[in-house]
Amino acid sequence: MGLAGFASWPGTGWTADNAAADTLDRLEQQIAAQQARIDAQQEALNHEQKQLQATRAQLESLRGRGGPPQNSAGPQTAVGQAPSPEAANHPDTAAVSQQTSLLTPKGHVVLEPSVEYQYSSNNQVSLIGYTVIPAITIGLIDVRKVNQSLVIGALTGRYGLTNRLEFELKAPYVYREQQSSARPLATPSSQNEVFNASGNDIGDIEVALRYQFNQGGPGMPYFIGGLRGILPTGKSPFDVKYAPASSSQAGTLTQEELPTGAGFYGIQPSLTAIYPSDPVVFFGGVSYLHNFPSDINKRIGSTYIGRVDPGDQIQFNFGMGLALNDRSSFSIGYQHTFVDKTKYNGSAPPGAISAQLGQLLIGYSYRIGPTSSLNLSLGAGVTSDTPDVDINLRVPFTF
DSSP: OOHHHHHTSTTSOOOHHHHHHHHHHHHHHHHHHHHHHHHHHHHHHHHHHHHHHHHHHHHHHHHHHTSSOOOOOOTTOOTTSOOOOOOOOOOOOOOOTTOSOSSOOBTOEEEEEEEEEEEEEEEEEEEEEEEEETTEEEEEEEEEEEEEEEEEEEEEEEEEEETTEEEEEEEEEEEEEEEEEEEEESSOOSSOEEEEEEEEEEOOEEEEEEEEOSOOBTTBOEEEEEEEEEEOOSOOTTSSOEEEOOTTSTTOEEESBOOSSOSSOEEEEEEEEEEEETTEEEEEEEEEEEEOOEEEEEEETTEEEEEEEOOOEEEEEEEEEEEOSSSEEEEEEEEEEEEOOOEETTBOOTTOOOEEEEEEEEEEEEEEETTEEEEEEEEEEOSTTSOSEEEEEEOOEEO
């Protein structure tokens, strides 16, 4: 009797149909287990895919920004005054943990048109005279309110020399306007004296190289080094015309035309760290701007200007960025700059002072398409030397 006969023998309780049913049950259980594993893997894959999409969108935002905060001896710099920091170059953020490079890819070009607006207002009180006893002054006390507006339109180009090295060129055009309202005290005056001045021309052209030192990722920050050069292509403070301020302020001069550049060559090394910690990215950096002295050899009014050494700048910044979805991101940061005293003929004049520039930065980025994004940032001054408002709009295009 074969096995098939035994299987069908009465009383055994086991038939060929039972064997087939048992095999079918085992196969169904195996299929169910495999399907469960596939579903789990698919769910994990979908999660990774969403993270990858968000990372790509945030990387485009970061590239669109031009990288983490960079200081600039912008065209609004004036000798003897604290230059306004360029606040727009901070990242709006991003979880870049799955990317190998944060700079422009090799062979690619980024063109970035931008518009920046700054506004500042301050009160100045000056004394021309001397004090006989406390609270009694002989001379002229001048109380003045100064409002300044600055608009910078710029075109920035970046080219990826390698996946970790990029070249940048920035050409700005500057328009400045200043309104001063003064009421000299201790002299007969029935109304304020108003002085208006403006200037527009090309600003200081900037060239830069940036290099990514390592391949960061989860638990490892990215380190990026930069070297920026500033060329004095704008109209310097020593090339504009001056005129007497008013008949009541003999010996004082005002600018008939405002400068659009600093008037000095500058070089700025920097180091930036970017640390991804999903869904937040932390960033920070430090830079040092050295302005090279120059022989002016000009007489402005009754004052002879010889060799001028503008103050160097030390800047640090820090902040964080957060991805809102696969197209938009938000960032907040702080930037602080220390500006050293300006020296004339090797020494600082008695009235020269250093400056502290502090600025709170808020940024937002929206990816318009696969190769472009819209970046908007707002800077609010937290020290008296910093512009009250700094608004920057950038629209980078990648080719």
